[in-house]
Amino acid sequence: MQKLLNSILRNGTLLLFIFLMGISLLFVSKNQSYQQSTFLSVENNIAVSFYEIRNHIFSYFKHRSHNQLLIEENQYLLSQLVKENNQPLILDSIPFEIIPGQVIRNSIQLNHNYITLNIGAKDGVKKEMGIITSKGVVGVVYDTNENTSGVISILNKALKINAKLKKSHHFGSLFWDGLSPNVMVLSDVPLAANVEVGDTIVTGGMSAIFPAGIELGVINKVDVPLNDNYFNLSVSLFQDLSNLNRVYAVNIPASEAIKEMIIENE
Numbered sequence: 001m002q003k004l005l006n007s008i009l010r011n012g013t014l015l016l017f018i019f020l021m022g023i024s025l026l027f028v029s030k031n032q033s034y035q036q037s038t039f040l041s042v043e044n045n046i047a048v049s050f051y052e053i054r055n056h057i058f059s060y061f062k063h064r065s066h067n068q069l070l071i072e073e074n075q076y077l078l079s080q081l082v083k084e085n086n087q088p089l090i091l092d093s094i095p096f097e098i099i100p101g102q103v104i105r106n107s108i109q110l111n112h113n114y115i116t117l118n119i120g121a122k123d124g125v126k127k128e129m130g131i132i133t134s135k136g137v138v139g140v141v142y143d144t145n146e147n148t149s150g151v152i153s154i155l156n157k158a159l160k161i162n163a164k165l166k167k168s169h170h171f172g173s174l175f176w177d178g179l180s181p182n183v184m185v186l187s188d189v190p191l192a193a194n195v196e197v198g199d200t201i202v203t204g205g206m207s208a209i210f211p212a213g214i215e216l217g218v219i220n221k222v223d224v225p226l227n228d229n230y231f232n233l234s235v236s237l238f239q240d241l242s243n244l245n246r247v248y249a250v251n252i253p254a255s256e257a258i259k260e261m262i263i264e265n266e
Helices: 002-010 012-031 033-061 063-085 255-265
Strands: 097-106 112-117 130-133 136-144 149-156 160-165 171-175 183-190 200-203 215-223 230-237 246-251
Touching: 136 215, 171 230, 183 215
Parallel strands: none
Antiparallel strands: 097 112, 097 246, 112 149, 130 136, 130 246, 136 149, 160 171, 160 200, 171 183, 183 230, 200 215, 215 230
8 A cells, every 4th residue: 555655756747647548538528529539439449449359258158158059040930941841741739849969979080980969868869869050960969878978970881861852852862982171972863863963962861860941062073973863962061071060860750650651651
């Protein structure tokens, strides 16, 4: 305290000058429109800097709550997307449900890759549920316990997904050839389809695992094998499978009924 008083006494003249200068600027700014405008502009610039610093501080402490809000927003938007693209299959009493989860283990370097999630039976996750993100498909649940789930990644050579061209609705089978983790192959698309590089590929909806219309990626290469009536299409995925964090399990309560409908139509 004594040091503070001594400092004030030593710099008394300077502090008095600053105080009087501040009062002078305040009176001038209130009585002259140009000076007032300039003063307010300086004040606003200082205020903006202050609020930016304050927002950074508050954002840091509210980081977790912001993340939770984003998860809930994505959950809602994905629910609406699923419902919009699958309206004929939805009954008012049996809606689709999106269950948020987080990846706790993920492999991409093997021929048969798997993913582990931090959600399980207590969260409503069951075998054969599809796992998606806001950018596409991730895999299919093959095992679950109370708190975690095992997922067959789409980067697994044993897994095939029903997919189609968004613009023409021609169906094919999407699978991974074991090469790039960002590229898959869509086979069995008939030559009659009007296919171009840049066309979007979406889920076909011909199963009770993935709803129709979820965007998967775009065609980057068109190949016609010799003596074949079908395309082999190279598809660049929207979702980077090497950078997974938040994912969503798709629960379709009417899945058994949908399976029966698919079998009847085959």
